[in-house]
Amino acid sequence: MEAASHRRFIAQLTLGLVLLLTAVVLFNRAVNPYRLFASDWVKTADKPETFTHLRLVKAMQVRHMKPQSIILGSSRAETGVAPAHPGWKFQPVYNLGLSDAGLYEMKRYFDHACAVSEIRQALLLLDFTAFLPGGKPAPDFREQRIQKLYWEDYVLGLCSWDAMQGSLSTWSGMPGQKRYLTDGSRDPIAEDERVRSKGGVRKAFEMVEGRFTRTAPEHMHIDEDMKKLFREIMATARAHNVDLRLAVTPVHARYLEMLDRAGSGALLEEWKRVITRMVEEEAAGSGKPAFPLLDFSGYNSFTTEAVPDTGLGLYYLEGSHFNKKLGDELLNRLFGDSATLKPGEFGLPLSSAQLEAHLAAIREARDQYRRERAAELATLPALQ
Amino acid sequence: MLFNSGIFLFAFLPLAMLGFALAFRWRGLEAAWTWLAAASVLFYGWWNPTHVPLLLGSVTLNYLLARRLSRMQGQSSHWLLVAGVVINLGLLGWFKYWHFFASNVAALFGQEWHGQPLELPLGISFFTFHQLTYLLHCRAGRDQGTSFRHYLLYVTFFPQLIAGPIVRPHEMLPQLRQRRERVFPWSDLSVGFTLLSLGLFKKMVVADSVAVWVSPVFDHVHEVSHVTFLDAWAAVMAYTLQLYFDFSGYSDMALGLARMFGVDLPANFFSPYKSRSIVDFWRRWHITLSSFLRDYLYFPLGGSRKGPVRRSVNLVLVMFIGGLWHGAGWTFALWGLWHGVCLLVNHASTQAGLMQRLPRLPGTVLSWSMTFLAVILGWTLFRSPDFVTASSLVQSLFGFHGFQVPPGWLQKLPFLSNLGVTAHADWQVFGGPIQMMVLAGVLLAAITLPNSLQITRAFFTPSNQAGLPDETTRWQWRPTSRWALIISAALALSLLHLGRISEFLYFQF
Numbered sequence: 077m078e079a080a081s082h083r084r085f086i087a088q089l090t091l092g093l094v095l096l097l098t099a100v101v102l103f104n105r106a107v108n109p110y111r112l113f114a115s116d117w118v119k120t121a122d123k124p125e126t127f128t129h130l131r132l133v134k135a136m137q138v139r140h141m142k143p144q145s146i147i148l149g150s151s152r153a154e155t156g157v158a159p160a161h162p163g164w165k166f167q168p169v170y171n172l173g174l175s176d177a178g179l180y181e182m183k184r185y186f187d188h189a190c191a192v193s194e195i196r197q198a199l200l201l202l203d204f205t206a207f208l209p210g211g212k213p214a215p216d217f218r219e220q221r222i223q224k225l226y227w228e229d230y231v232l233g234l235c236s237w238d239a240m241q242g243s244l245s246t247w248s249g250m251p252g253q254k255r256y257l258t259d260g261s262r263d264p265i266a267e268d269e270r271v272r273s274k275g276g277v278r279k280a281f282e283m284v285e286g287r288f289t290r291t292a293p294e295h296m297h298i299d300e301d302m303k304k305l306f307r308e309i310m311a312t313a314r315a316h317n318v319d320l321r322l323a324v325t326p327v328h329a330r331y332l333e334m335l336d337r338a339g340s341g342a343l344l345e346e347w348k349r350v351i352t353r354m355v356e357e358e359a360a361g362s363g364k365p366a367f368p369l370l371d372f373s374g375y376n377s378f379t380t381e382a383v384p385d386t387g388l389g390l391y392y393l394e395g396s397h398f399n400k401k402l403g404d405e406l407l408n409r410l411f412g413d414s415a416t417l418k419p420g421e422f423g424l425p426l427s428s429a430q431l432e433a434h435l436a437a438i439r440e441a442r443d444q445y446r447r448e449r450a451a452e453l454a455t456l457p458a459l460q
Numbered sequence: 461m462l463f464n465s466g467i468f469l470f471a472f473l474p475l476a477m478l479g480f481a482l483a484f485r486w487r488g489l490e491a492a493w494t495w496l497a498a499a500s501v502l503f504y505g506w507w508n509p510t511h512v513p514l515l516l517g518s519v520t521l522n523y524l525l526a527r528r529l530s531r532m533q534g535q536s537s538h539w540l541l542v543a544g545v546v547i548n549l550g551l552l553g554w555f556k557y558w559h560f561f562a563s564n565v566a567a568l569f570g571q572e573w574h575g576q577p578l579e580l581p582l583g584i585s586f587f588t589f590h591q592l593t594y595l596l597h598c599r600a601g602r603d604q605g606t607s608f609r610h611y612l613l614y615v616t617f618f619p620q621l622i623a624g625p626i627v628r629p630h631e632m633l634p635q636l637r638q639r640r641e642r643v644f645p646w647s648d649l650s651v652g653f654t655l656l657s658l659g660l661f662k663k664m665v666v667a668d669s670v671a672v673w674v675s676p677v678f679d680h681v682h683e684v685s686h687v688t689f690l691d692a693w694a695a696v697m698a699y700t701l702q703l704y705f706d707f708s709g710y711s712d713m714a715l716g717l718a719r720m721f722g723v724d725l726p727a728n729f730f731s732p733y734k735s736r737s738i739v740d741f742w743r744r745w746h747i748t749l750s751s752f753l754r755d756y757l758y759f760p761l762g763g764s765r766k767g768p769v770r771r772s773v774n775l776v777l778v779m780f781i782g783g784l785w786h787g788a789g790w791t792f793a794l795w796g797l798w799h800g801v802c803l804l805v806n807h808a809s810t811q812a813g814l815m816q817r818l819p820r821l822p823g824t825v826l827s828w829s830m831t832f833l834a835v836i837l838g839w840t841l842f843r844s845p846d847f848v849t850a851s852s853l854v855q856s857l858f859g860f861h862g863f864q865v866p867p868g869w870l871q872k873l874p875f876l877s878n879l880g881v882t883a884h885a886d887w888q889v890f891g892g893p894i895q896m897m898v899l900a901g902v903l904l905a906a907i908t909l910p911n912s913l914q915i916t917r918a919f920f921t922p923s924n925q926a927g928l929p930d931e932t933t934r935w936q937w938r939p940t941s942r943w944a945l946i947i948s949a950a951l952a953l954s955l956l957h958l959g960r961i962s963e964f965l966y967f968q969f
Contacts, residue, residue, distance in 0.1 A: 078647065079645070079646045079647065080646075081938075081939045081940075082645075082646035082647045082649070082650040082939045083646045084939065085650045085939035085940070085943070085944050086646065086649055086650055086653065088941055088944035088945070088948075089650075089653065089944045089947055089948045089951070090948075091948075092944055092945050092947075092948030092949070092952075093948040093951055093952055093955075096948060096949060096952040097952055097955065097956075100952070100956065228959075231959070232959045235955075235956065236956050236957070236958070236959045237953070237956040237957045237959075238959060240956060
């Protein structure tokens with residue numbers, strides 16, 4: 077008799093466990109908080125957990141959407157470069173920018189996109205800090221999910237407390253840390269709101285500039301491993317016949333000033349020489365025209381935008397992140413005619429023939445900027 | 461391989477049970493024990509296979525020594541026992557304390573020690589104590605011709621191999637000799653699963669949830685000028701709760717897993733945060749360690765038989781050694797000393813009858829509060845990487861670094877400003893009222909709810925039941941539908957947390 081009650085208990089416990097876990101799986105499948113599946117069973121306004129599971133969400137969305145054009149880069153690409161720009165030749169376009177990504181993650185996500193879709197056009201937004209040593213993949217990066225389905229993603233996305241919390245916040249419409257559009261880019265309205273909540277664009281600038289004071293300037297160099305990754309990205313593009321366009325990110329002049337004060341000004345120039353040479357070497361090696369490499373960093377009407385004391389700026393969210401409006405200007409140059417541009421101008425195509433003249437023009441513009449904005453630059457934080 | 465990992469729950473455990481059942485069916489119980497011992501060695505080797513020869517070598521040597529001890533009488537057996545103790549403690553000392561000892565001796569002579577600490581074989585503190593008790597058991601002539609198979613299983617039995625409980629030979633070996641008709645009686649499975657599920661819930665849902673508030677403070681004290689009042693309290697309370705739910709959850713899992721194989725292990729926890737004195741605390745916290753230290757250290761030193769001064773010295777010395785057992789570091793030693801001193805104060809207060817003079821309710825509240833405060837101050841020392849961290853945190857706990865609250869609190873309660881409370885926005889872990897309610901709720905559960913042993917008392921009797929507090933509860937587990945629903949919910953919640961694997965705190969000791 078007693079054995080029977082214990083046996084029944086085990087059966088009931090097992091049944092209860094199976095039913096509860098099944099209910100959780102069905103709920104998570106219905107809400108689909110991490111876009112594991114192409115369609116949702118329950119319509120929700122937003123996926124607020126996208127940012128907290130960015131590597132998973134974007135890997136899956138590329139798989140579902142099968143874009144023909146992609147945007148690669150870090151958070152600068154996510155916030156500033158719009159897939160909706162009319163210049164993209166091949167549709168659909170997906171913003172595969174990844175916050176805090178280094179070159180390795182960019183390369184692996186490019187590999188992934190090429191494996192699951194026919195990519196015909198791509199923009200890689202280049203940032204010189206991505207070429208410095210020490211970058212590591214983000215904690216939520218998983219090598220296993222690149223190019224193939226990863227069972228752990230499905231277990232964690234369907235049958236975990238984390239997914240349950242994600243589904244509850246998605247279902248109840250709770251706002252996420254950062255808001256993403258279905259094309260993979262950050263919602264510009266939400267980004268503006270975030271800047272406002274920080275106290276306005278000046279406060280946001282100061283916050284970023286303050287970071288330079290907390291990290292001691294180090295002797296930096298362009299890392300050989302990163303150069304190898306850059307070559308591999310170009311090789312992947314060549315192997316898949318991707319129309320790859322390279323763009324040096326347009327950081328604000330104040331940010332350039334902080335870089336210079338941190339001792340990285342000369343290294344930034346050296347980096348431009350290195351990538352220009354690498355692009356030309358790749359073209360010579362493959363016997364094909366070089367991938368266009370456009371420089372948007374420097375001193376011009378966009379990057380020297382005055383930072384208002386309150387409210388929002390016209391082009392910048394803070395010193396290193398630009399908004400969609402400047403992103404559209406960048407894409408206009410990228411897809412338009414940039415051949416008539418002079419050295420130092422916004423979006424000049426880099427080539428070894430005019431690189432030194434371009435760098436000299438930027439230096440000259442920098443000196444002029446310093447003279448004209450001396451009072452403003454005096455307010456920048458001093459470095460140790 | 462952790463008890464709270466998918467590979468253990470969905471591969472190792474089912475295969476260990478399947479092999480046990482097949483061996484029992486084809487070759488009988490002894491073959492099943494052999495299988496279980498082999499599975500336990502595999503479980504150990506999963507962590508680091510290079511330590512398996514050490515474990516097996518130590519087990520074999522101790523078994524040979526024990527066999528000889530059982531046959532010998534008089535003075536010669538005494539020296540053999542001494543040799544066994546020296547070998548076992550020497551091995552433990554070499555791996556665990558050599559670096560600590562050498563670096564301190566070097567520092568004493570103004571030198572710098574450049575050696576690196578050895579990789580500590582997992583569970584060495586536990587299997588050393590198991591083997592020492594077995595040698596003493598044999599020397600006392602109490603062994604009944606234990607086979608190597610049973611001895612190997614006694615030392616390596618996977619539920620208790622890595623982090624206890626510390627099992628005495630008489631608590632386990634007789635159970636291995638008992639005949640059984642069924643390989644897995646349904647009652648063993650239902651009680652075992654219940655304890656395992658409760659343990660998983662305590663570890664994965666409770667302990668790991670509050671754990672996120674611990675390290676950002678304890679490991680980064682040097683990076684801030686001082687830890688704020690609320691950050692310090694949040695981190696210290698979180699660690700106090702994490703340690704209890706982590707270790708007692710592990711112990712429940714160990715008891716449940718052993719019960720599934722028909723073995724009842726001794727209890728290790730009995731609601732320690734309900735204690736109203738430090739003496740009471742040590743009857744409820746890590747019970748098998750404190751009883752080991754009492755029986756094999758405190759009593760041989762003379763216990764309380766040689767006068768009050770000697771008793772005090774013995775108590776403090778035993779607690780000091782108990783502290784060092786937890787880790788080769790001065791913070792652990794000081795934690796042990798702190799508890800030794802608290803025990804002395806406790807004895808003195810009991811002799812003076814201080815608490816008895818107070819009315820019942822205030823007396824209970826005061827004695828519980830003082831005990832709990834002493835315990836959490838001890839945990840602050842225990843968790844801190846060094847004395848500077850511990851000292852800074854204790855100062856923050858008592859407001860020596862000021863009292864800070866979120867700016868919104870000062871707006872709502874302006875009188876706080878007059879009391880010297882200042883506004884602060886950049887918190888390390890303090891998360892506001894919701895976090896405070898979570899911590900308070902978990903503490904309330906620890907001090908008001910019945911524990912796993914009380915709940916399963918009608919069906920589970922740990923081998924040290926006689927020494928446990930005689931506290932019962934109306935919440936009695938029975939193999940009913942209602943309990944099946946409760947346990948399946950606890951297990952489901954635990955399994956949903958499987959993706960967040962974290963090690964048990966006591967594995968390091």
